[in-house]
Amino acid sequence: MTASAAAGRVEHWEAGDGDAGQRIDNFLLRRLKGVPRSVIYRILRRGEVRVNARRIGPDYRLAAGDRVRVPPVRTAEQRPAPRPGAGLAGVLAAAVLYEDDRLLVVNKPAGLAVHGGSGLSYGVIEALRALRPGDPELELVHRLDRDTSGCLMVAKRRSLLRLLHRLQREGRIEKTYLALLAGRWRRGAARVDAPLRKSILQGGERMVRVAADGKDAVTELRVVQRYVDSTLVEARLVTGRTHQIRVHAAHLGTPILGDAKYGDPEANRRHRERGLRRLFLHASELVVHWPGEEPPLRVAAPLDPGLAELLESLETA
16 A cells, blocks of 8 residues: 555556556555455545546556546554455365466355455455465456356456457357256257346346347257256357346346345246255356467366256256
């Protein structure tokens, strides 16, 4: 934290090469040590943080040379940051699917947020930073919903973060999910091209719906297995919008089982009696096509035992 920002003066910072590609909320959280997370998100919501004299949202990604205006902020009482408990540390250690000197891929458990906030001291990224002090530049490459499990990429270097964001924009990172849908499909595959619009409800909850004026969103679905009253599909993201697979599945009339927000309550109840206690959506595989390198990096995440056991118990059609 800079002393002048805490002392009641407006700060102006310039983003360097090492900051390029970083989200503005993460940039501020790192710079404003001791400032409560709630304060940082409040000044972002109110438009008090400006980049190049313009209002931006918390998901804005910095470019080298961006001028960041930060209003005066208050610091919290300085207390040692709590360390993740032994249970969480053990879960994350066991969840590592792939690691080299630049990249970490973990099998994120369902129910664990990718970042803290809204009363959560730790998400995956905060826990990893606390557990790995030798990796000071850890950053999420992408996000998964709290209730979604599976492959999550974490960059160890800002240079790799920028590269992976570019590869995502160029369609050179393939993300495949497994989802169990309510109802039976007659078709073998589908391509859903339905724009999505995100809104924030009064309580802060995010809701997404299909809307003609929304952002382009495309999901490709392929049947893996048909059951008596459900269908296991493989979903490949062509675009990466908030709640995209969940909303597209519901748009087709076959919502993901266990989805309390967009799902079918009666189908959810039946499958809860069969043992489904979570959203059946799992990021099963990542494929990264590195520039000038072959073969691509391929990382797969196994289903957690609860989902695998549910599938074993279902009657095939």
